[in-house]
Structures are given as C-alpha cells and as structure tokens.
Amino acid sequence: MTEVKMTVNGKAVSGTVEGRTLLSQFLREDLEMTGTHIGCDTSQCGACVVHVDGQAVKSCAMFAAEADGAEVTTIEGMANADGSLSTLQQAFQDHHGLQCGFCTPGMVMSAAALLAENPKPSEAEIRHYLEGNICRCTGYHNIVKAIQAASGQDVAIAAE
Amino acid sequence: MYAFNIERPSTIAGAVDALAKDEAQALGGGQTLIPTLKQRLASPDTLVSLTGIPEMQGICTADDGALCIGGATSHAAVAAGASAYPALAALAGGVGDPAVRNRGTIGGSLANNDPSACYPSAVLASDATIVTNAREIAADDFFDGLFATALDEGEIITEVRFPVPEAANYQKFLQPASRFALVGVFVAKYADGVRVAVTGASEDGVFRWSDAEAALSGNFSASALAELSVPADGMIADLHGSAEYRAHLVKVMTGRAVSAA
Structure with missing residues (x-):
C-alpha cells in the first residue's frame, strides 16, 4: 500500500492505495466522486477522461500512485464557482449534446482540453479530437455543435 | 489485475536499481501495459514508473544536428516539440487519440515493439540510435521480431537520436477498429540514400x-516504384486484410509517402 496525495478540483486529498489502484477507481471509490465514468475499462471509450496537470488522460489507464503530487480536474470541477453550469456544460444542454449521458463527463473533459489548446476549432478538428471518446447514442452531431457553440461559433440552435 | 507494488524513481540510476529486483518491470506511459495487466497477461511483483524522471524527458538538438528525444517523452510532447523533424512530429500526433498521446511515451512504444505501432517505422527509416542506460543500439540492430527487441532485462531506453532527413513522410492506413496501422510506411531521404521502413x-x-x-535512392519519385512488387509471403493475414492486401498496401503507401515528402 502506498500513501498518495494530490489536488482534486482544487482541494488537497490523500489516500492509501494499492499499486494496482487505477486513478478512476481512486476517484470513484475512495473519493466518492462518481462523475468520472468507467465505460470500457480498456482505455478506448474515453468516459473516464480527467485532466492531470492540465492534460486530458484516461483515468482508467493511469495508476493512482502515478498521480501522486498532481493536480487533477474531474467533471465535478467543471461547473462555475456558484454551482451554475460552465459555458461548455451549458452548451451541451442547449444543443442536446447527449442522450443517455454516460459518455458526457469524458466528452466535456476532452472538449475542455481541446478548447484550451485550440479556442476556435473547426468541425473537422473537433471530430478528430474526439477520436478517443465514444458515444453510442448521438452520432456525435450535437456534441460537435455544442463544442462549436461553446467556442463562440455560430451554430443552429434547434436540435431535432 | 494481480497485485504489485509501484516505485517512482526520480533518476535513471534509481530506476535501474529498482529494475534489478526479481520480477520488476518498467512502466512507461502504460497505454499498452495497463490494459495488458488488466487482462492478467503480465504479473510483475514491482512496476517501476519511468514518467517521473526529468532526465528522460524532453527534446533537444545534438551538436551533429540530430534530434534527441528523451525516452519518457510523451507522444503529445513530440507532436508539439519535434518541429525540426516535421514527419516525426506528424507521426507522433497520429498515434492513438489525444488522451493516449498525453500518457504514451516513445521509449515505451519502442520497448514494446508492437508489430503495428508507428514509432518503430520512424526509428528504422531514420537510422536512429536507441540510447539506453548501458549502451547505444543502432536501429537496424534493435528490432527483433514481434514484441521483441535487443534490450536486456532491466535495460531502459533513455533517449532516441534521430538524424534529420532532407525529406520524409509517414503514411498510415488505419485498421478501422483499433486505429493502429494496418500498414504504415515511413520514407526518409538522406544525402547518402533513401530508407523505407514498413510497420x-x-x-x-x-x-x-x-x-x-x-529505386528511390536513384529517383525519388513514386514512379520509381512502378516495376516493384512486395511478396505476400510472411505478411500478416487477419480479418482486416489478407497477406496479399497488405503486400499491395505497402507499395501504395510507400508511393503516397514519397509524393507527400
């Protein structure tokens, strides 16, 4: 067992983990932050994407011990300080960028990472960036629209 | 996963010591090893993480102009930082997906030597040098068949040195499910000739x-390949493509790489 300390959504946290404890498991089971979803657990679907030191990573493909000392941001840390939805989250709601919602935490975290490095991505750039985030409901159209809207680009609002 | 301990050394010397123990295994970015552990296909007693070692990170240019990349440098860092070798940066930017590229490392990819990985083709086509904690290994001597390399037990790739070519390009035909290379071809043109490596x-x-x-060393154009063919013997055959299909793709992708270089 190893002692780990990290900052999650701005708060210092610590815990005792096994070597094999995944970051996704530590967040969900030890910290009881279940917003980070585990979809495939084979690092393909992207539902578990969080930011570690500002970079999007699949938290099911990283050990908690490797995040010792890191700054982690999860979907729980994405809302505004007053609890209202962030621009990106609001855009997902406005454009109905989800159906069942299971992939949404990972989609939002990947989209936030994209917008941090590319503030006005084209539709093609958004689709390419989401290569590692799988959604089985939406066909991605409204997710892409939501991200375009969140970046201040004009998109038709009505989601059929 | 079976249980194991994780060690996070901060120096190459510390990592070498940790790997000297029985049943210890190096952990790069973990984008292949962690799924492998989940399938219980590996059962190390100790994993030695190589991602917290500053001397294995980053990109620089050597006195002879070669591009030097630390063994624990992520694909994303190579994509963003290897501007002196644009074909290599483009290759790194096409591995996996953005989240995988933020964790996966060049040293990890090369040590694993997946037969469909991208990096081995760049290393072989560039006649790069693999630098380990113990020695320097030429690309031609490094790859040793499926998932096998010249690395000894406990040996760590600390750096990879790429001579920068006059022109180069990597073309990858995606396997549609895994997005690994169904066939990938890296072509690099140097003053003393052209090298072509296929993954x-x-x-x-x-x-x-x-x-x-x-053929390309005499005439660096796709038309120089016209009379050549690749035998299907020894090519991978699976539900994604027959051996003949892959052999055909080798020529097609080589031609595209030459035209785009």
Missing part, C-alpha cells in the same frame, strides 16, 4: 523494403 504488415514486425530504397 503493420509483416509477421516479423517492422522491416526495411530494400528494393524500394534502391
């Missing part, structure tokens, strides 16, 4: 297509 195609892993190298 994804052969049952023996990455290889050089010497007929194409000879």
Whole structure:
C-alpha cells in the first residue's frame, strides 16, 4: 500500500492505495466522486477522461500512485464557482449534446482540453479530437455543435 | 489485475536499481501495459514508473544536428516539440487519440515493439540510435521480431537520436477498429540514400523494403516504384486484410509517402 496525495478540483486529498489502484477507481471509490465514468475499462471509450496537470488522460489507464503530487480536474470541477453550469456544460444542454449521458463527463473533459489548446476549432478538428471518446447514442452531431457553440461559433440552435 | 507494488524513481540510476529486483518491470506511459495487466497477461511483483524522471524527458538538438528525444517523452510532447523533424512530429500526433498521446511515451512504444505501432517505422527509416542506460543500439540492430527487441532485462531506453532527413513522410492506413496501422510506411531521404521502413504488415514486425530504397535512392519519385512488387509471403493475414492486401498496401503507401515528402 502506498500513501498518495494530490489536488482534486482544487482541494488537497490523500489516500492509501494499492499499486494496482487505477486513478478512476481512486476517484470513484475512495473519493466518492462518481462523475468520472468507467465505460470500457480498456482505455478506448474515453468516459473516464480527467485532466492531470492540465492534460486530458484516461483515468482508467493511469495508476493512482502515478498521480501522486498532481493536480487533477474531474467533471465535478467543471461547473462555475456558484454551482451554475460552465459555458461548455451549458452548451451541451442547449444543443442536446447527449442522450443517455454516460459518455458526457469524458466528452466535456476532452472538449475542455481541446478548447484550451485550440479556442476556435473547426468541425473537422473537433471530430478528430474526439477520436478517443465514444458515444453510442448521438452520432456525435450535437456534441460537435455544442463544442462549436461553446467556442463562440455560430451554430443552429434547434436540435431535432 | 494481480497485485504489485509501484516505485517512482526520480533518476535513471534509481530506476535501474529498482529494475534489478526479481520480477520488476518498467512502466512507461502504460497505454499498452495497463490494459495488458488488466487482462492478467503480465504479473510483475514491482512496476517501476519511468514518467517521473526529468532526465528522460524532453527534446533537444545534438551538436551533429540530430534530434534527441528523451525516452519518457510523451507522444503529445513530440507532436508539439519535434518541429525540426516535421514527419516525426506528424507521426507522433497520429498515434492513438489525444488522451493516449498525453500518457504514451516513445521509449515505451519502442520497448514494446508492437508489430503495428508507428514509432518503430520512424526509428528504422531514420537510422536512429536507441540510447539506453548501458549502451547505444543502432536501429537496424534493435528490432527483433514481434514484441521483441535487443534490450536486456532491466535495460531502459533513455533517449532516441534521430538524424534529420532532407525529406520524409509517414503514411498510415488505419485498421478501422483499433486505429493502429494496418500498414504504415515511413520514407526518409538522406544525402547518402533513401530508407523505407514498413510497420503493420509483416509477421516479423517492422522491416526495411530494400528494393524500394534502391529505386528511390536513384529517383525519388513514386514512379520509381512502378516495376516493384512486395511478396505476400510472411505478411500478416487477419480479418482486416489478407497477406496479399497488405503486400499491395505497402507499395501504395510507400508511393503516397514519397509524393507527400
């Protein structure tokens, strides 16, 4: 067992983990932050994407011990300080960028990472960036629209 | 996963010591090893993480102009930082997906030597040098068939040195499910000749297509390949493509790489 300390959504946290404890498991089971979803657990679907030191990573493909000392941001840390939805989250709601919602935490975290490095991505750039985030409901159209809207680009609002 | 301990050394010397123990295994970015552990296909007692070692991170240019990349440098960092070798940066930017590229490392990819991985083709086509904690290994001596390399037990790739070519390009035909290379071809043109390395195609892993190298060294254009063909013997055959299909793709992708270089 190893002692780990990290900052999650701005708060210092610590815990005792096994070597094999995944970051996704530590967040969900030890910290009881279940917003980070585990979809495939084979690092393909992207539902578990969080930011570690500002970079999007699949938290099911990283050990908690490797995040010792890191700054982690999860979907729980994405809302505004007053609890209202962030621009990106609001855009997902406005454009109905989800159906069942299971992939949404990972989609939002990947989209936030994209917008941090590319503030006005084209539709093609958004689709390419989401290569590692799988959604089985939406066909991605409204997710892409939501991200375009969140970046201040004009998109038709009505989601059929 | 079976249980194991994780060690996070901060120096190469510390990592070498930790790997000297029985049943210890190096952990790069973990984008292949962690799924492997989940399938219980590996059962190390100790994993030695190599991602917290500053001397294995980053990109620089050597006195002879070669591009030096630390063994624990992520694909994303190579994509963003290897501007001196644009074809290599483009290759790194096409590995996996953005989240995988933020964790996966060049040293991890090379030590694993997946027969469909991208990096081995760049290393072989560039005649790069693999630098370890113990020695320097030429690319031609490093790859040793499927998932096998010249690395000894406990040996760590600390750096990879790429001579920068006059022109180069990597073309990858995606396997539609995994997005690994069904066939990938890296072509690099140097003053003393052209090197062509193929990944994804052969049952023996990455290889050089010497007929194409000879033809392209005389005439660096896709038309120089017209008379050549690649034998299907020894090519991978699976539900994504027959051996003949892969052999055909080797020539097609080589031509595209030459045209785009």
